[in-house]
Amino acid sequence: MANPNIVNVTSIYGNTAYVIPSTTSATTSWTHNGTTSLTGLTPAANTVNRVTSIVVTNTTSSAATATVAIANNATFGSGTVIAYMAYQISVPANTTLIVTVYTTSFYVTENQSVGVTSGTASALTYTATFEAIT
Numbered sequence: 445m446a447n448p449n450i451v452n453v454t455s456i457y458g459n460t461a462y463v464i465p466s467t468t469s470a471t472t473s474w475t476h477n478g479t480t481s482l483t484g485l486t487p488a489a490n491t492v493n494r495v496t497s498i499v500v501t502n503t504t505s506s507a508a509t510a511t512v513a514i515a516n517n518a519t520f521g522s523g524t525v526i527a528y529m530a531y532q533i534s535v536p537a538n539t540t541l542i543v544t545v546y547t548t549s550f551y552v553t554e555n556q557s558v559g560v561t562s563g564t565a566s567a568l569t570y571t572a573t574f575e576a577i578t
Contacts, residue, residue, distance in 0.1 A: 447553045448490055448578065456576050461485060462571045470560045472515075474572065485558040485574060493552045494575040498543040500560075501569045502535040509548045509563030510535050512543050512570070514556055526556075535568060 461476035474485055487493040500510045509532045515524040529550075535541045544550070551560060552574075562568045 448492055448567055450492060453577050455576075457576045458573070459576055460571065460573050462569060463560060464566060464569050465538045465560060467565050468562060470513075470559045470561045472557045474558075474570075479524045485552050485572060486556065487552060487554050487576060489554060491554065491576050491578045494549055494559065494577060495544065495552060495572055496546045496575060497499075497531065498558075499571045500530075500541040500543060501571070502537055502539055502541075502567055504564070504567045505537045505542075505568060506564065506567070507534050507536050508567035509533060510533050510541060510543075510568055510570070513559050513561075513562040514550070515559055516529065516556060525559075529558075532563065 459476060461474040463471060465471050485493055498512055511531050512529040513525045514527045517524050517528045530543045550561045552565050560570045
């Protein structure tokens with residue numbers, strides 16, 4: 445089931461995931477529950493994830509660009525982007541960019557993924573909070 449009915453949910457679990465891209469290539473390798481998942485925010489079978497916030501923090505002394513996008517498959521890559529949440533936004537040194545918050549949350553189904561790209565390797569930390577709904 446790619447998109448479960450969330451009217452009759454059996455559970456909702458709050459989660460936090462993060463990624464610090466070590467290259468300037470797109471990545472979906474979010475760390476969640478102590479493990480790095482290649483599908484990141486892509487939900488497990490029969491689950492939908494409600495992404496309630498994405499925050500980008502620049503931990504360096506130089507500006508770096510941030511991109512956050514939703515892809516139409518779990519292996520985020522060229523030609524799969526269906527929507528940009530943020531596109532090459534400059535994040536000044538030692539600051540934080542709020543990409544989305546609870547009031548602008550969105551759903552990710554098991555055939556989608558959230559990918560990020562940094563203009564400077566290892567400069568940005570992307571942190572997401574989400575609810576896994578089954």
